[in-house]
Amino acid sequence: MSTDTPRPPLDTVQISEKISRYWRVSVVEVTGSTQEDLLNLVQRAEARTGDVLVTNYQSAGRGRLDRTFEAPQASALLFSFYIQPKRDQSEWSLLPLIVGLSTSFALSRLDPQVTSSLKWPNDLFISGLKTGGMIAQTADDGIIIGVGINVAMQESELPVAHATSLSLQNFGELNRNVILAAFLNEFSNLLERWEAGEDLRHLYLERCSSIGAKIRAELPSGVIKSGVAVGISPNGELILEDGSRITVGDIVHLR
Incomplete structure (x- = not known):
């Protein structure tokens, strides 16, 4: 060590x-x-x-x-x-x-x-x-x-x-x-x-680099969602620009 x-x-x-x-x-x-x-x-x-x-x-x-x-x-x-x-x-x-x-x-x-x-x-x-x-x-x-x-x-x-x-x-x-x-x-x-x-x-929004970024989310079901993250719901979900919400998943920042 x-x-x-x-x-x-x-x-x-x-x-x-x-x-x-x-x-x-x-x-x-x-x-x-x-x-x-x-x-x-x-x-x-x-x-x-x-x-x-x-x-x-x-x-x-x-x-x-x-x-x-x-x-x-x-x-x-x-x-x-x-x-x-x-x-x-x-x-x-x-x-x-x-x-x-x-x-x-x-x-x-x-x-x-x-x-x-x-x-x-x-x-x-x-x-x-x-x-x-x-x-x-x-x-x-x-x-x-x-x-x-x-x-x-x-x-x-x-x-x-x-x-x-x-x-x-x-x-x-x-x-x-x-x-x-x-x-x-x-x-x-x-x-x-x-x-x-x-x-x-x-x-949280002030320190979250995901907000405003284009992201790709791989959900536990295997479904892939992409879009620009624009906010956080009252329950902590990530909100995309199309209105969809991500509760859990792997997030990759694309830009």
Whole structure:
């Protein structure tokens, strides 16, 4: 493993002293998947809203559409959290977008010199390269959301050619404890505003590179849709110029 970039260990004390008591953070050194671990806790009625699991290494991490995700030990910020939103479940599909927005806001707060963007529905980009992603699933009376951010990866450790890391982008803060705390604080704020009824889509639109782009969407059914993305519905769907809406699918920017 490259040691060119410092990789401070995860520390619950360091994280907890920077966040509100709404969150309860647990660190596990190695696991299969924080998402699966938290799901098991929910199914056993042992999880509460605000529980967060973060790990140094996971051997069976999951991305969207059942893809696998793996990162060298301590090179990425990998965590999942469980919440029970105070809005109707029919509206929860906007939450993954709010998570992406919170991630982008947190990075901007930590280093205003580095600009991040969001690709609908769940990708974080810096300099046109993928830096992170999110996954969400409902569980019992709540939702579990997983986040992965490439923090200290060197080029040889990147999962795909079009990826990057905060380190490679000369990001000013590479301590995962600080980054996680910043994210939780940003998400707490946006979640409270959303639960109070505020429409946050305008904030997402400002950072979403998919809006105004010609895109190709491959739906789970195999159907291909193309067109210019012009907006986001109240439920987080991507709206194309012909009025059609995409709920889930692989998105490629054509221009």
